[in-house]
Amino acid sequence: MIRTLLGLLVLLLAFSSCRNNKDIVLLQGLPSEEVLHPREEMNKEYRIERGDNLSIQVSSMNPEIVFMFNKDQGNNNRVLQASPANLFFSSYMVNDTGYINMPTIGLVFVQGKTEFEIEAMLEKHIREYVKDASVMVRLTGIRITMLGEVTRPGMDFFYQRDVSIFDALSRFGDLSDFGDRRKVLVLRATKEGLVSYRINLLDKNILTHPAYYLQHNDLVYIEPLPTKGLRLAIQDYGVLISVVTSVTSSITTVILLLNLLNN
Numbered sequence: 137m138i139r140t141l142l143g144l145l146v147l148l149l150a151f152s153s154c155r156n157n158k159d160i161v162l163l164q165g166l167p168s169e170e171v172l173h174p175r176e177e178m179n180k181e182y183r184i185e186r187g188d189n190l191s192i193q194v195s196s197m198n199p200e201i202v203f204m205f206n207k208d209q210g211n212n213n214r215v216l217q218a219s220p221a222n223l224f225f226s227s228y229m230v231n232d233t234g235y236i237n238m239p240t241i242g243l244v245f246v247q248g249k250t251e252f253e254i255e256a257m258l259e260k261h262i263r264e265y266v267k268d269a270s271v272m273v274r275l276t277g278i279r280i281t282m283l284g285e286v287t288r289p290g291m292d293f294f295y296q297r298d299v300s301i302f303d304a305l306s307r308f309g310d311l312s313d314f315g316d317r318r319k320v321l322v323l324r325a326t327k328e329g330l331v332s333y334r335i336n337l338l339d340k341n342i343l344t345h346p347a348y349y350l351q352h353n354d355l356v357y358i359e360p361l362p363t364k365g366l367r368l369a370i371q372d373y374g375v376l377i378s379v380v381t382s383v384t385s386s387i388t389t390v391i392l393l394l395n396l397l398n399n
Contacts, residue, residue, distance in 0.1 A: 181250040181251070181252070182250070182251075182275065182351055182352060183248050183249060183250055183327070184230060184246050184247055184248065184249055184250070184251075184254065184275070185230065185247060185248075185325075185352070185353070186230050186231065186232055186233075186234055186247060187229070187230060188229070188230045188275060188352065189227040189228065189229050189230075189275070189276045189277065190227055190228045190229075190230065190236060190246070190251075190254070190273055190274070190275060190276065191226070191227045191228075191272075191273070191274045191275075191276045192206075192207070192227075192228055192236075192238065192258070192271065192272070192273050193206065193271070193272045194206050194258075194262060194266075194269055194270075194271050195269070195270050195271075195272070196266050196268050196269050196270070197268055198266075201265075201266050202262075202266055202269055204239055204240045205238065205239055205240055205241070205262055205265075205266075205269070206239070207226060207228070207238075207239060227276045230246055230247060233247075234246065234247025234248070235247075238258075240265070241258070241261050241262070244257070244258065244261075248327065251273045251274060251275065252273075254273045255271045255272065255273045258271045258273070259271045274297075275297075275352060276295065277293035277294060277295050277352075278293065278294045278296070278297075278299050278350065278351070278352045279291060279292075279293055279294075279352055279353055280292060280293075280294060280299065280304050280307075280350055280354055280355075280356065281353075281354070281355045281356070282304060282305075282307075282308040282355075282356045282358075283355065283356070283357045283358070284315070284356075284357045284358035284359060284360070285311055285312040285314050285315030285316070285358040285359065285360050285361075286305065286308045286309060286310065286311055286312060286315065286358055287308065287309025287310055287311075287312055288308050288309040289308065290308070292307055292308070294307070298349055299349065299350045300348055300349055300350070301320070301322075301335065301337070301342070301347070301348055301349075301350060301356070303350075304350055304356060311358055312358075314360045314361045315358045315359075315360070315361070316358065316359045316360060316361045317336070317337040317338050318336045318337070318338055319334065319336075319358075319359040320334070320335045320336070320337055320356065320357070320358055320359070321333070321334060321356070321357040321358075321359065322335060322347040322350070322354055322355070322356050322357075323354065323355040323356075323357070324347070324351055324353075324354050324355075325353055333345070333346065333347035335347050335348075
């Protein structure tokens, strides 16, 4: 009876695990050539928040004059050729009150501003000292957290401006066998509060979804397929059946030995 039940459960798992292409092929329905028009939300620029790190480079026709504004003491070439990781560690962190502390200028409020707004503001301050000064401000890294059914869940930095959901998935090893491609949750902190997006990786319309391009501090959660629960349940039942079988076998052996001794 037990073996029959186990066989039925294994058979059920086999049928439930079978998935056709419609369950796993991404961006379904996308033609061979199509001009996509992204939604307006996709083009909204990120606004700096507390805890962000900014790379700020001040340049001029006379580099020796602007050294006092650069954190690295004016060696412009060294900054431009530095690795992304080095840029991160030599950057300015936005403190809990929204300020950065720049050489010579001092505290500058940057929270809620875009990179280009900060550039314009800093140029205005620095051109009081250096008339031809120009400023480049860049967020040094986009921090993404990926949880759930991915091969390597965790947190990682992307040292680039545009990071799509597929870029992130490739960094974290892609979805596991039990990742539900139809149920991907993106949590994003905004000044209005925490915003959640539900996206379907199988749908071509994800390319124009506001969560297609991830933002700094986004959290992505990949839900498991229902078959994972069934597989785990069957594994648990398998362990239980194995234990019961072993105990039953042991008891039977003891009874047989006692009968032999009594005879």
